[in-house]
Amino acid sequence: MTMTDPVSDLLTRIRNASSARHDTVDIPSSKMKLEIARIMKEEGYISGFTRMQDDKQGMIRIQLKYAEKNPVISSLERISRPGCRVYVGKSEIPSVIGGLGICIISTSQGILTGKQAEQKGLGGELLCTIS
Numbered sequence: 001m002t003m004t005d006p007v008s009d010l011l012t013r014i015r016n017a018s019s020a021r022h023d024t025v026d027i028p029s030s031k032m033k034l035e036i037a038r039i040m041k042e043e044g045y046i047s048g049f050t051r052m053q054d055d056k057q058g059m060i061r062i063q064l065k066y067a068e069k070n071p072v073i074s075s076l077e078r079i080s081r082p083g084c085r086v087y088v089g090k091s092e093i094p095s096v097i098g099g100l101g102i103c104i105i106s107t108s109q110g111i112l113t114g115k116q117a118e119q120k121g122l123g124g125e126l127l128c129t130i131s
Helices: 006-019 031-042 114-120
Strands: 024-028 046-052 059-064 076-078 102-107 110-113 124-130
Touching (some): 006 024, 006 059, 006 076, 006 124, 031 110, 031 124, 110 114
Antiparallel strands (some): 024 059, 046 059, 076 124, 102 124
């Protein structure tokens, strides 16, 4: 079975695992998913992640983060989808919850947060928002 939107699958698995209070969640690996996990770790939304090898594409094990038994991630929202791509220019990058959340953008220089893209003067495809 082919998957049409792997980024949405990543976000859904994280959302479901955190609402069920799981410690970890396993996700099929890809370069884009690894970069999104790296950004989430740098920004403090997850405790960590490891890439595990197997006979196929590999897996990413994400350690979820909780603060006083509540998930650190309150919302994960996919913005650009395969059926409706959303692109933003460098001056159109949205602020998520007044700067308390982040948006992840796929740029010509890789996958960056909205603040990093603004500093570099880049626009791109608005993948998702996290708060």
